[in-house]
Amino acid sequence: MDIRNVLEKLKPVLIIIALFALAFYIRAEAVNLGGVPSDGKDFYTGPDGLPYFSEMDSYYNYRLTMNYINRGILGDTLVNGRAYDLHSYYPPGRPVDYPPLIVYTTAAAYRLLNLFGDFSLREVAFWIGAFIGSLCVIPAYLFVRRVTNDYGGIAAGIIVGLIPTYVAHTYAGFFDTDMFNIVLPLLVFWFFTESILATDIKKKTAYAIASALTILVFSAAWVGYIFYLAVLVAFVAIYLLISRYILREKPVEGYTGKLEWLTHQRELFPLVVLLLTGGILIGVFGGFSNLAGAITGLFSATQIQATAQTTAYPNVYVSVSELQVPQFIAGGKSGLMPGQGTVVGGVGGIMVFIAGLLGVASLLWKYRSPERVPEKTGGSGLKAGKKSKFMKPLKNQGVSDEEKRHRYLLYAVLMAVWLIMSGYAVTKGSRFIPTFAVPLGLSAGIFTGFLVEYLRDSVKTTTSVALVAFIAAVVIALPFSVSVAIKLLAGVIGVGLVYSLRKPEIRAPIMMILVTLAVVAPTVSGAHSMTSSVVPGTDDGMWNSMQWIKKNTSSETVVMSWWDFGHLFAVAADRPVTFDGGSQNTPRAYWIGKALTTSNETLSLGILRMLSSSGDLAYETLDNYTNDSGKTAEILTATLGVPRDEAKNVMVSRYGLTEAQAEKVLEYSHPSKPKPFVLVLSSDMLGKAPWWTYFGTWDFEKKTGSRYGYYPSLGSSKPEVVNNTTVIQTVNTAVDDALVGTIIEKRDNTTNATIAIGNNRTVQRIKPHKLVIIEGNLLVRDEVVDSNAQLSLIVLGSNNQYTTVIMNRELEDSIFTKLFLLGGFNQTSFRFLHQEPGVLLWTAA
Incomplete structure (x- = not known):
């Protein structure tokens, strides 16, 4: 057996395994909770030893999967044959109109894994996003x-597999539908291009x-699947226009019928098969009405920002960061890795962004320029016979010059159309950055492949060669810390120079590897x-607070708070x-x-x-x-804050x-038998106050609200004695260069x-x-100091440690301030139930 031939055949498999291992390893790093101090990691770890999920939609997906495994449906029950969720939006609950692929996939993985061991559903849910996300x-x-x-x-695999904004939604502990949003579209495009390039009609079909x-399959994961069909339709249409009317390529004539003509249209035939087959399959399995809704939704999706306010009530979507229009480039620790909330940072850095744009240009350059066949050289130059086995350009694959030109143009048009359409989507919200990053990453990989050929x-x-290697090594090191950079520069450059001097025939491969690493380093x-x-x-x-509710309240008790933690509750x-x-x-x-x-408080x-008790019925009826x-x-x-008889008289x-x-x-606004509830107030709500105050102060005529905020001290402080005066200083926030x-x-x-501001x-x-000012449980001071001031201050002292909270004066007497910061002081409408670190539970008095 020829080991070299075997390895050559296995090479793509080995590369894929290595790429997957890298992508999964980086995603798995999340289990170590690097953002939490070592002595605090247990606080963020659940009873099963795994960290809690990283965001709240994960708990919704987890609950639906539990329902499916235990009941065979995604909801809590069936209402008129339709799965219904009685935990959410109570009352009355809501139908489970949710893409089921994440539930089906996780349930299947859970059952499969438990054939070989004992795995909890949360273990499977914790890791499956990292696994599927790495498959791309x-x-x-x-x-x-x-x-x-x-x-x-390899460059494309690393860049696309490690798109920062995609990794941010697919690392271990992030259990959401985003895991499918790159691997499935990539498979769609890969199969489609293979269909175009296939010469045999059976393979093409x-x-x-x-x-x-x-x-x-993708339609069961995300309604946005229709976007990728639109890209393919636009791509084929534009390619045909360019090839027929700009490049003046004459179509072959002389077909005996329309069917024969269609089967010989290498770009049009796959599109027709895709649209017909896909339309029928989606219509049969998902409903033709849903297919029509996805098509109309494609156009409404472009109006996200324009429809941010569609009713008289405020629209909370304006507070969702993923729906905000991102900056193009800003912040970050180096020019190669801008802030990851920006477009450039989110796609992998400036290197990837530039390489992605150059990828389309390089395809067009290859289309217009004849292939360069390197001549044999003597001395220490690269020998033609020693060409890297990683290099298999089209001319070595039995592809004609005409076919090469066709492929280059085909890929160039596809990348350009895909980039333009996904780039436009980014202008509607940062949630579309990964969508834009996919064609950009593929195009960057294309540029890298052509670049190393040229070098x-x-x-x-x-x-x-040494100069190129040195520059590449510097670029590799830039995104990393100084200590790592020194190791990379010393090691990579040293190895590259030593080997290039001793073995000239591997000079080029070392250089090409370094160039490839330079392109992908910022993304990694x-x-x-x-x-x-x-x-x-x-x-x-928060978890223990919810466990307390589960053990100490009736099953009809309703849990209430701001929306963020609802799925966890x-x-x-x-x-x-x-x-x-x-x-x-x-x-x-x-x-x-x-x-x-x-x-x-009574209001x-x-x-x-x-x-x-009645949900929306009171204001819907009154409307x-x-x-x-x-x-x-x-x-x-x-009227809500007064007794029923008085409320009726006012109405x-x-x-x-x-x-x-x-x-x-009044039947709905002042229920005769109100349902028991628990109001959950937590420390995270301090930072979210500008949003819940914005909605809570909404002016229906002006269609806007007022944002008020809390600014708690960044830590506790101990007293110091200065000139016979005990002084305590806290830092609450930083604004520009001022504290x-x-x-x-x-x-x-x-x-x-x-x-203090300064x-x-x-x-x-x-x-x-x-x-x-509160010392322990004793109120020391509670008075208005300056009637013209705009900020108020609460000082909390306990065991010789002091924390402070600065706030807008409009919040000094708010219910949140009274219940969360002042522990219910000077109010009689709410009764304290339970407390955990950072969480207080209240109910009606």
Whole structure:
């Protein structure tokens, strides 16, 4: 057996295994919780020893998968034959209209793995995103290798497999549908291009059907699958226009019929097969109405920003970061790796961005330029017979010059169309950055493959090879830390120079490897920095709070809070919730925000009772009478905080409702048998205050709200004695180059505190509007200090440690301030239930 021939045949498999191992290893790094101090990791680890999921949609997917395994349906029950979720948006719950692929795939993996061992569903859910997300290296490598060589394929596999914004949604512990959003589109495009390039009609048809089947699978993962069909249609149409009317390529004539003509259209035939087969399959398995909805949704998806406000109520989608239009480039630790929230940083860095654009240009250059066949050289130059086995350009694959030109143009048009359409999608929200990064990464791989070919053929002397190697090594090291950079520079350059001097025939491969690494290094660095700084989305404080609710409340108890943790509440407490990630874009954003922001405790309690007992029925019923959501909100605001009889009188006498209308509204706004509820207040809500206050202060006429915020100290501080005065200083936030903090002074049994704004040079001390000082459980001071000031201050002291919270004066008496910061001081409407680190639970008094 010839080992070399065997290895040559196995080479693509070995490369794929290596690429997958790299992508999975970086994603698996998240399990180590690099963003958490060593002594705090247990706080972010669940009872099963695994870190908590990193974001809240993971808990929704997890609960649906549990339902499917235990009940055979995604929901809690069936309503008229339709799966229904009674935990979400309570009451009345909502139908489970959710792409089921993540549930089916995870359930299948769970059952398969448990044939060989004992694995919990959470273990499978924790790791499956990293596994499936890493699979995208396979089609990326094969797709680019087809038109360039292994160097290009490897570069494409690494860049696409480690797109920072994609890794951020597919590392271990991130259990969401994003795992399918690159590997499946890549398979669609790979099968489709293979269908175009195939010469045998059977292979051409088989690849087109494989592409259609992949689209069918993708349609069960994300409604946005239709976007990729649109790209393929646009690509084929534009390619045909260019080839027929710009390049004046004459179509072959003389076919006996339309069917024979169609089967000989190498680009059009696969598209027809794909659209017909895919349309039929999706219509049969998913419903033709859903297919039509996906097509119309393609056009409405381009209007995300324009439709941010479609009703009189505020739209919470404006607070979702993924729907914000991203900056092009900003921030970051080096020019090669800008901030990952930007377009350039999100796709893998400036190197990838530039290489991706040059990839299209290089395809066009290859199309217009004849192949360069390197001549044999003497001396220390590259020998033609010693060409790297990684290099298999088209001319060595039995491909004619005409076919080569066809492929180059085909890939160039596909990359250009794909880049333009996905680039336009990015202007509608940062969630589309990974969509744009895929063609950019493939194109960068194509450029890399052509670049190393050019360098192999053009750079021949020892000095020039060493110079290219040195530059490549510097670029490799730039995205990494200084210590790692020194090791890379010393090691890589040393090895490269030593071997290039001793063995001239491997000079070119070393240079080409370094160039390839230089292109992918920023992407690898960005992905690794992402997974090595992970902090889970929740902790023991929240989880144990939910476990307390599960053990100490009735099954009909409703859990209420801002929407972010709703999915977690439903899983950990096994109780219905009013507001979660699947229902945030509803009027409940306004009412929950108002319940937290108002200083009227009876109004806040009335809002929570209304939502937990009747949901939306009160304001929906009242809307039928007023035809004005603003007027409805005004009426309910005036009546929810007062007894039923008084509320009826206000509705009738002040707002002109009939007695029958008022009684109907009161049935829902002032329920006779209100459902028990638990209000969850947590430390994360301090940072989210600008959003829930924005919705809670919504002005229905101006269609805007006011953002108010809390600025807690970054840590606790101990007192220091200075000139017979005890001084305590805290730092609360930083604005540009200035620090905002507090200075607390204790002297002669008198405690005063001021807000300090300044830097190392000057400090300006400002009196707060209201000052509240609490020592242990003793209220030391609670008074208005400066009636004109815009900021208020709370000082909390315990065991000789002090923390402070600066806030907008509008929040000093809010329900959130009273219940979370002041522990329920000076209010009688809510009763304290339970406390865990960073979490307080309240119910109606």
